Amino acid sequence: MAGAVLALALGRKGRRVIVLERAATPALNGADVLKPAGIAVLRSLGLLESVLARGGRKRTSVQIFHDGTRVAELDYRRDLDEGNYFILAPYALVLTSVLEALKELPEVTYLTSQEVTSLQRDGSWVMGMQTSGRGLLRARYYVGADGAMSWVRAQIGIEVQRQTYAQKLYFAKFPAVASVDELNRLYVDSSGALAYFYPVGFDAFRAVLGFEEAEGDRLVSATAEVLQARVRSFASQSQDAVAALTELAGFARIPVARMHAAEYGRGNVALLGDAIHNVHPITGQGMNLSIEDAGELACCLDEALEPGARGSASWLERYRVRRWPINEAVVQYGHGLCSSLKDREQFIASFDRQMQASRRGGLAPQARQQQ
Ligand SMILES: Cc1cc2nc3c(=O)[nH]c(=O)nc-3n(C[C@H](O)[C@H](O)[C@H](O)COP(=O)(O)OP(=O)(O)OC[C@H]3O[C@@H](n4cnc5c(N)ncnc54)[C@H](O)[C@@H]3O)c2cc1C
Structure with missing residues:
Protein backbone atom coordinates (compact mmCIF):
# COMPACT_ATOMS: atom_id res chain seq x y z
CA MET A 1 0.00 0.00 0.00
CA ALA A 2 2.68 2.49 1.09
CA GLY A 3 4.88 1.85 -1.95
CA ALA A 4 1.98 2.05 -4.40
CA VAL A 5 0.63 5.32 -2.95
CA LEU A 6 4.12 6.84 -2.90
CA ALA A 7 4.65 5.86 -6.55
CA LEU A 8 1.32 7.43 -7.47
CA ALA A 9 2.07 10.67 -5.63
CA LEU A 10 5.53 10.96 -7.20
CA GLY A 11 4.28 9.93 -10.64
CA ARG A 12 1.64 12.66 -10.47
CA LYS A 13 4.49 15.12 -9.87
CA GLY A 14 6.18 13.84 -13.03
CA ARG A 15 8.87 11.79 -11.24
CA ARG A 16 9.95 8.44 -12.63
CA VAL A 17 9.42 5.52 -10.25
CA ILE A 18 9.90 1.76 -10.43
CA VAL A 19 7.96 -0.33 -7.91
CA LEU A 20 9.29 -3.83 -7.27
CA GLU A 21 6.72 -6.08 -5.62
CA ARG A 22 8.01 -9.46 -4.51
CA ALA A 23 4.66 -11.23 -4.68
CA ALA A 24 3.01 -12.36 -7.92
CA THR A 25 -0.09 -10.56 -6.70
CA PRO A 26 0.30 -7.84 -4.05
CA ALA A 27 -0.32 -8.81 -0.44
CA LEU A 28 -3.96 -8.41 0.54
CA ASN A 29 -3.96 -8.23 4.32
CA GLY A 30 -6.73 -7.46 6.75
CA ALA A 31 -6.79 -3.66 6.90
CA ASP A 32 -10.34 -2.39 6.33
CA VAL A 33 -10.56 1.13 7.73
CA LEU A 34 -9.71 4.48 6.17
CA LYS A 35 -9.85 7.41 8.56
CA PRO A 36 -9.83 11.16 7.87
CA ALA A 37 -6.02 11.54 7.82
CA GLY A 38 -5.60 8.76 5.25
CA ILE A 39 -8.70 9.85 3.35
CA ALA A 40 -7.17 13.34 2.97
CA VAL A 41 -4.17 11.89 1.15
CA LEU A 42 -6.32 9.73 -1.12
CA ARG A 43 -8.54 12.73 -1.86
CA SER A 44 -5.50 14.82 -2.78
CA LEU A 45 -4.53 12.08 -5.25
CA GLY A 46 -8.02 12.05 -6.77
CA LEU A 47 -8.73 8.51 -5.53
CA LEU A 48 -11.64 9.05 -3.17
CA GLU A 49 -14.34 8.66 -5.82
CA SER A 50 -12.73 5.47 -7.07
CA VAL A 51 -12.59 3.97 -3.56
CA LEU A 52 -16.26 4.82 -2.97
CA ALA A 53 -17.32 3.62 -6.42
CA ARG A 54 -15.65 0.25 -5.78
CA GLY A 55 -17.71 -0.28 -2.62
CA GLY A 56 -16.00 1.74 0.11
CA ARG A 57 -18.67 2.50 2.70
CA LYS A 58 -18.87 5.78 4.58
CA ARG A 59 -19.65 5.61 8.30
CA THR A 60 -19.87 8.29 10.95
CA SER A 61 -19.93 6.60 14.34
CA VAL A 62 -18.68 3.71 16.45
CA GLN A 63 -19.99 2.56 19.83
CA ILE A 64 -17.53 1.18 22.38
CA PHE A 65 -18.49 -1.29 25.13
CA HIS A 66 -16.66 -2.65 28.17
CA ASP A 67 -18.00 -5.85 29.76
CA GLY A 68 -21.19 -5.37 27.77
CA THR A 69 -21.89 -1.81 28.91
CA ARG A 70 -21.55 1.12 26.53
CA VAL A 71 -18.73 3.37 27.70
CA ALA A 72 -18.16 5.66 24.72
CA GLU A 73 -19.44 6.67 21.33
CA LEU A 74 -17.22 8.23 18.75
CA ASP A 75 -19.30 10.37 16.42
CA TYR A 76 -17.15 11.82 13.66
CA ARG A 77 -19.71 14.53 12.89
CA ARG A 78 -19.88 15.72 16.49
CA ASP A 79 -16.34 15.04 17.76
CA LEU A 80 -14.23 16.26 14.84
CA ASP A 81 -13.99 19.74 13.48
CA GLU A 82 -12.63 18.37 10.21
CA GLY A 83 -13.19 15.12 8.31
CA ASN A 84 -16.55 13.95 9.57
CA TYR A 85 -16.61 10.34 8.40
CA PHE A 86 -14.49 7.26 7.96
CA ILE A 87 -14.65 4.66 5.20
CA LEU A 88 -14.80 0.89 5.49
CA ALA A 89 -12.78 -0.21 2.51
CA PRO A 90 -10.80 -3.45 2.45
CA TYR A 91 -7.09 -3.18 1.67
CA ALA A 92 -7.65 -5.00 -1.64
CA LEU A 93 -10.25 -2.44 -2.71
CA VAL A 94 -8.05 0.54 -1.84
CA LEU A 95 -4.98 -1.04 -3.43
CA THR A 96 -6.90 -1.83 -6.62
CA SER A 97 -7.89 1.84 -6.86
CA VAL A 98 -4.24 2.88 -6.48
CA LEU A 99 -2.96 0.30 -8.97
CA GLU A 100 -5.59 1.28 -11.55
CA ALA A 101 -4.51 4.92 -11.22
CA LEU A 102 -0.86 3.89 -11.61
CA LYS A 103 -1.67 2.34 -14.99
CA GLU A 104 -2.50 5.83 -16.27
CA LEU A 105 0.96 7.14 -15.39
CA PRO A 106 3.73 6.49 -17.91
CA GLU A 107 6.24 7.69 -15.27
CA VAL A 108 5.56 4.68 -13.03
CA THR A 109 6.56 1.09 -13.76
CA TYR A 110 4.94 -1.43 -11.42
CA LEU A 111 6.53 -4.87 -11.53
CA THR A 112 5.41 -7.96 -9.64
CA SER A 113 7.38 -11.18 -8.85
CA GLN A 114 10.54 -9.12 -8.35
CA GLU A 115 13.17 -10.11 -5.84
CA VAL A 116 15.88 -7.62 -4.87
CA THR A 117 18.88 -9.85 -4.26
CA SER A 118 21.52 -7.32 -3.14
CA LEU A 119 22.28 -3.62 -2.79
CA GLN A 120 25.47 -2.02 -4.14
CA ARG A 121 26.64 0.33 -1.38
CA ASP A 122 29.07 3.17 -0.90
CA GLY A 123 28.83 3.75 2.85
CA SER A 124 25.23 4.65 3.61
CA TRP A 125 24.52 5.49 -0.06
CA VAL A 126 23.02 2.85 -2.30
CA MET A 127 24.44 2.99 -5.82
CA GLY A 128 22.34 0.24 -7.39
CA MET A 129 20.39 -2.86 -6.67
CA GLN A 130 20.50 -6.29 -8.17
CA THR A 131 17.07 -7.70 -9.00
CA SER A 132 15.97 -11.17 -10.01
CA GLY A 133 14.00 -10.02 -13.05
CA ARG A 134 15.54 -6.74 -14.22
CA GLY A 135 19.24 -7.17 -13.46
CA LEU A 136 21.02 -4.12 -11.99
CA LEU A 137 18.80 -1.07 -11.42
CA ARG A 138 20.14 2.36 -10.50
CA ALA A 139 18.14 5.24 -9.05
CA ARG A 140 18.84 8.44 -7.15
CA TYR A 141 16.67 7.39 -4.22
CA TYR A 142 15.51 4.04 -2.92
CA VAL A 143 12.54 3.36 -0.66
CA GLY A 144 11.82 0.34 1.52
CA ALA A 145 8.03 -0.05 1.59
CA ASP A 146 8.38 -3.76 2.26
CA GLY A 147 6.32 -4.21 5.40
CA ALA A 148 6.92 -5.22 9.00
CA MET A 149 9.81 -7.61 8.26
CA SER A 150 11.47 -5.09 5.93
CA TRP A 151 14.49 -6.51 4.07
CA VAL A 152 15.59 -2.99 3.08
CA ARG A 153 15.57 -1.87 6.73
CA ALA A 154 17.88 -4.74 7.66
CA GLN A 155 20.18 -4.05 4.68
CA ILE A 156 20.76 -0.43 5.69
CA GLY A 157 21.42 -1.45 9.29
CA ILE A 158 18.40 0.02 11.08
CA GLU A 159 17.51 -2.17 14.04
CA VAL A 160 14.08 -2.20 15.64
CA GLN A 161 12.51 -3.81 18.68
CA ARG A 162 9.19 -5.54 17.94
CA GLN A 163 7.10 -6.36 20.98
CA THR A 164 4.48 -8.97 20.30
CA TYR A 165 1.26 -8.63 22.30
CA GLU A 247 -15.48 -22.08 14.75
CA LEU A 248 -12.45 -19.95 15.58
CA ALA A 249 -10.27 -22.52 13.79
CA GLY A 250 -11.61 -21.13 10.51
CA PHE A 251 -10.56 -17.54 11.30
CA ALA A 252 -7.26 -16.05 10.12
CA ARG A 253 -5.01 -15.68 13.19
CA ILE A 254 -2.93 -12.52 13.27
CA PRO A 255 -0.08 -11.90 15.71
CA VAL A 256 0.02 -8.23 16.68
CA ALA A 257 3.14 -6.26 17.56
CA ARG A 258 4.26 -2.79 18.57
CA MET A 259 7.29 -1.21 16.93
CA HIS A 260 8.56 2.22 15.99
CA ALA A 261 11.96 2.78 14.37
CA ALA A 262 14.10 5.66 15.61
CA GLU A 263 15.44 6.28 12.10
CA TYR A 264 13.40 6.53 8.90
CA GLY A 265 16.25 5.80 6.50
CA ARG A 266 19.91 6.44 5.80
CA GLY A 267 21.82 8.08 2.96
CA ASN A 268 19.57 7.96 -0.11
CA VAL A 269 17.25 5.28 1.28
CA ALA A 270 13.95 5.98 3.07
CA LEU A 271 11.54 3.63 4.80
CA LEU A 272 7.81 3.99 5.36
CA GLY A 273 4.67 2.23 6.50
CA ASP A 274 4.93 -1.01 8.45
CA ALA A 275 8.69 -1.02 7.79
CA ILE A 276 9.00 1.77 10.40
CA HIS A 277 5.96 1.33 12.66
CA ASN A 278 3.53 -1.34 13.76
CA VAL A 279 0.46 -0.17 15.64
CA HIS A 280 -2.19 -2.20 17.43
CA PRO A 281 -5.18 -2.72 15.09
CA ILE A 282 -7.53 -1.42 17.82
CA THR A 283 -6.51 2.02 16.49
CA GLY A 284 -7.57 0.98 12.96
CA GLN A 285 -4.72 3.07 11.59
CA GLY A 286 -1.91 0.92 10.17
CA MET A 287 -3.05 1.37 6.58
CA ASN A 288 -3.76 5.05 7.22
CA LEU A 289 -0.31 5.74 8.61
CA SER A 290 1.23 4.06 5.57
CA ILE A 291 -0.80 6.27 3.27
CA GLU A 292 0.05 9.39 5.30
CA ASP A 293 3.77 8.51 5.28
CA ALA A 294 3.59 8.11 1.52
CA GLY A 295 1.97 11.53 1.07
CA GLU A 296 4.66 13.23 3.16
CA LEU A 297 7.59 11.28 1.71
CA ALA A 298 6.44 12.12 -1.82
CA CYS A 299 6.69 15.86 -0.96
CA CYS A 300 10.16 15.44 0.58
CA LEU A 301 11.48 13.30 -2.31
CA ASP A 302 10.00 15.68 -4.86
CA GLU A 303 12.00 18.51 -3.28
CA ALA A 304 15.12 16.32 -3.14
CA LEU A 305 14.76 15.57 -6.85
CA GLU A 306 14.91 19.25 -7.80
CA PRO A 307 18.18 19.97 -9.67
CA GLY A 308 19.72 22.17 -6.94
CA ALA A 309 18.99 19.67 -4.17
CA ARG A 310 21.32 16.89 -5.40
CA GLY A 311 23.30 15.27 -2.57
CA SER A 312 21.34 17.03 0.19
CA ALA A 313 20.42 14.77 3.11
CA SER A 314 17.91 17.19 4.64
CA TRP A 315 14.90 15.67 2.81
CA LEU A 316 15.19 12.54 4.95
CA GLU A 317 15.35 14.55 8.17
CA ARG A 318 12.37 16.69 7.11
CA TYR A 319 10.38 13.54 6.41
CA ARG A 320 11.28 12.07 9.81
CA VAL A 321 10.57 15.31 11.70
CA ARG A 322 7.12 15.58 10.12
CA ARG A 323 6.07 11.96 10.48
CA TRP A 324 7.77 10.67 13.65
CA PRO A 325 5.64 12.56 16.23
CA ILE A 326 2.40 11.43 14.56
CA ASN A 327 3.48 7.82 14.19
CA GLU A 328 4.82 7.72 17.75
CA ALA A 329 1.59 9.17 19.14
CA VAL A 330 -0.50 6.53 17.38
CA VAL A 331 1.82 3.65 18.39
CA GLN A 332 1.70 4.80 22.04
CA TYR A 333 -2.03 5.45 21.93
CA GLY A 334 -2.72 1.94 20.61
CA HIS A 335 -0.43 0.46 23.25
CA GLY A 336 -2.15 2.35 26.06
CA LEU A 337 -5.60 1.37 24.86
CA CYS A 338 -4.95 -2.34 24.31
CA SER A 339 -3.07 -2.58 27.63
CA SER A 340 -6.02 -1.18 29.58
CA LEU A 341 -8.78 -3.65 28.66
CA LYS A 342 -8.82 -5.29 32.09
CA ASP A 343 -9.45 -2.04 33.94
CA ARG A 344 -12.70 -0.35 32.95
CA GLU A 345 -11.80 3.11 34.26
CA GLN A 346 -8.35 2.99 32.72
CA PHE A 347 -9.82 1.84 29.40
CA ILE A 348 -12.29 4.73 29.40
CA ALA A 349 -9.50 7.17 30.30
CA SER A 350 -7.24 5.77 27.55
CA PHE A 351 -9.88 6.09 24.83
CA ASP A 352 -9.18 9.35 23.01
CA ARG A 353 -11.70 10.43 20.39
CA GLN A 354 -9.28 12.64 18.50
CA MET A 355 -6.57 9.97 18.35
CA GLN A 356 -9.01 7.21 17.48
CA ALA A 357 -10.40 9.35 14.67
CA SER A 358 -6.88 10.09 13.31
CA ARG A 359 -7.03 13.80 14.01
CA ARG A 360 -3.44 15.01 13.70
CA GLY A 361 -3.77 18.65 14.75
CA GLY A 362 -0.73 19.80 16.72
CA LEU A 363 1.12 16.48 16.57
CA ALA A 364 3.65 17.43 13.91
CA PRO A 365 5.16 20.90 14.30
CA GLN A 366 5.82 21.34 10.61
CA ALA A 367 3.03 19.27 9.13
CA ARG A 368 2.09 20.60 5.74
CA GLN A 369 -1.10 20.55 3.75
CA GLN A 370 -1.27 17.63 1.34
CA GLN A 371 -0.72 19.03 -2.12
C1 LIG B 1 -5.20 -8.62 9.91
C2 LIG B 1 -4.81 -7.17 9.82
C3 LIG B 1 -5.79 -6.21 10.03
C4 LIG B 1 -5.47 -4.88 9.92
N1 LIG B 1 -6.46 -3.95 10.07
C5 LIG B 1 -6.19 -2.65 9.84
C6 LIG B 1 -7.22 -1.66 9.82
O1 LIG B 1 -8.38 -1.96 10.05
N2 LIG B 1 -6.89 -0.38 9.53
C7 LIG B 1 -5.63 -0.04 9.23
O2 LIG B 1 -5.38 1.13 8.94
N3 LIG B 1 -4.62 -0.93 9.23
C8 LIG B 1 -4.86 -2.24 9.52
N4 LIG B 1 -3.87 -3.17 9.48
C9 LIG B 1 -2.51 -2.75 9.22
C10 LIG B 1 -2.24 -2.50 7.77
O3 LIG B 1 -2.68 -3.57 6.98
C11 LIG B 1 -0.75 -2.28 7.58
O4 LIG B 1 -0.30 -1.34 8.51
C12 LIG B 1 -0.49 -1.77 6.17
O5 LIG B 1 -0.85 -2.75 5.23
C13 LIG B 1 0.97 -1.43 6.00
O6 LIG B 1 1.19 -1.10 4.65
P1 LIG B 1 2.63 -1.23 4.03
O7 LIG B 1 2.48 -0.89 2.60
O8 LIG B 1 3.60 -0.50 4.86
O9 LIG B 1 2.99 -2.77 4.19
P2 LIG B 1 2.31 -4.03 3.54
O10 LIG B 1 0.87 -3.79 3.28
O11 LIG B 1 2.69 -5.17 4.41
O12 LIG B 1 3.03 -4.17 2.15
C14 LIG B 1 4.37 -4.57 2.02
C15 LIG B 1 4.57 -5.06 0.61
O13 LIG B 1 5.95 -5.31 0.41
C16 LIG B 1 6.10 -6.53 -0.29
N5 LIG B 1 7.44 -7.03 0.03
C17 LIG B 1 7.87 -7.51 1.21
N6 LIG B 1 9.17 -7.84 1.14
C18 LIG B 1 9.58 -7.52 -0.12
C19 LIG B 1 10.83 -7.59 -0.80
N7 LIG B 1 11.93 -8.06 -0.21
N8 LIG B 1 10.89 -7.17 -2.09
C20 LIG B 1 9.78 -6.68 -2.71
N9 LIG B 1 8.56 -6.59 -2.10
C21 LIG B 1 8.47 -7.00 -0.82
C22 LIG B 1 4.96 -7.39 0.19
O14 LIG B 1 4.66 -8.41 -0.74
C23 LIG B 1 3.84 -6.36 0.32
O15 LIG B 1 3.11 -6.21 -0.87
C24 LIG B 1 -4.15 -4.51 9.61
C25 LIG B 1 -3.17 -5.47 9.41
C26 LIG B 1 -3.51 -6.80 9.52
C27 LIG B 1 -2.43 -7.84 9.29
Missing part, protein backbone atom coordinates in the same frame (compact mmCIF):
# COMPACT_ATOMS: atom_id res chain seq x y z
CA ALA A 166 -0.09 -11.46 24.43
CA GLN A 167 -3.47 -10.96 22.76
CA LYS A 168 -3.93 -12.61 19.37
CA LEU A 169 -6.44 -11.37 16.83
CA TYR A 170 -8.68 -13.51 14.61
CA PHE A 171 -10.38 -12.23 11.45
CA ALA A 172 -13.25 -13.67 9.43
CA LYS A 173 -16.02 -12.49 7.10
CA PHE A 174 -19.69 -13.49 7.31
CA PRO A 175 -22.93 -12.61 5.47
CA ALA A 176 -24.38 -9.22 6.51
CA VAL A 177 -26.59 -8.94 9.61
CA ALA A 178 -28.83 -6.08 10.77
CA SER A 179 -26.93 -4.93 13.87
CA VAL A 180 -23.66 -4.49 11.96
CA ASP A 181 -25.43 -2.81 9.10
CA GLU A 182 -26.81 -0.33 11.61
CA LEU A 183 -23.57 0.60 13.42
CA ASN A 184 -19.94 -0.36 14.07
CA ARG A 185 -19.56 -1.76 17.58
CA LEU A 186 -16.30 -2.44 19.40
CA TYR A 187 -16.47 -4.61 22.53
CA VAL A 188 -13.74 -5.36 25.05
CA ASP A 189 -13.91 -7.20 28.35
CA SER A 190 -11.98 -7.34 31.58
CA SER A 191 -10.44 -10.71 30.65
CA GLY A 192 -8.61 -9.03 27.79
CA ALA A 193 -10.98 -10.12 25.01
CA LEU A 194 -12.08 -7.98 22.07
CA ALA A 195 -14.79 -8.21 19.42
CA TYR A 196 -15.26 -5.69 16.64
CA PHE A 197 -18.01 -6.01 14.04
CA TYR A 198 -18.22 -3.80 10.97
CA PRO A 199 -19.56 -4.08 7.41
CA VAL A 200 -17.41 -5.09 4.45
CA GLY A 201 -19.28 -3.66 1.50
CA PHE A 202 -23.07 -4.15 1.70
CA ASP A 203 -23.34 -7.94 1.76
CA ALA A 204 -20.90 -9.00 4.46
CA PHE A 205 -19.45 -8.10 7.84
CA ARG A 206 -16.04 -8.58 9.39
CA ALA A 207 -15.68 -10.12 12.82
CA VAL A 208 -12.39 -9.28 14.51
CA LEU A 209 -11.97 -11.24 17.72
CA GLY A 210 -9.11 -10.93 20.20
CA PHE A 211 -8.17 -13.25 23.05
CA GLU A 212 -5.13 -13.64 25.20
CA GLU A 213 -3.01 -16.46 23.86
CA ALA A 214 -4.06 -19.23 26.28
CA GLU A 215 -7.77 -18.52 25.86
CA GLY A 216 -7.40 -18.19 22.09
CA ASP A 217 -5.63 -21.56 21.92
CA ARG A 218 -8.42 -23.14 23.92
CA LEU A 219 -11.18 -21.58 21.82
CA VAL A 220 -9.53 -22.60 18.54
CA SER A 221 -10.28 -26.24 19.37
CA ALA A 222 -13.79 -25.47 20.72
CA THR A 223 -17.11 -25.63 18.88
CA ALA A 224 -18.85 -22.62 17.34
CA GLU A 225 -21.40 -22.75 20.19
CA VAL A 226 -18.65 -22.40 22.82
CA LEU A 227 -17.10 -19.48 20.94
CA GLN A 228 -20.50 -17.81 20.54
CA ALA A 229 -21.25 -18.18 24.26
CA ARG A 230 -17.91 -16.59 25.11
CA VAL A 231 -18.40 -13.63 22.75
CA ARG A 232 -22.05 -13.24 23.78
CA SER A 233 -20.88 -12.71 27.37
CA PHE A 234 -19.57 -9.25 26.46
CA ALA A 235 -20.87 -8.40 22.94
CA SER A 236 -24.22 -7.35 24.36
CA GLN A 237 -25.80 -5.51 21.39
CA SER A 238 -24.76 -7.77 18.51
CA GLN A 239 -26.59 -11.03 19.03
CA ASP A 240 -27.19 -11.62 15.31
CA ALA A 241 -23.47 -11.13 14.58
CA VAL A 242 -22.50 -13.47 17.42
CA ALA A 243 -24.94 -16.12 16.15
CA ALA A 244 -23.24 -16.02 12.75
CA LEU A 245 -19.79 -16.85 14.14
CA THR A 246 -18.33 -20.17 13.08
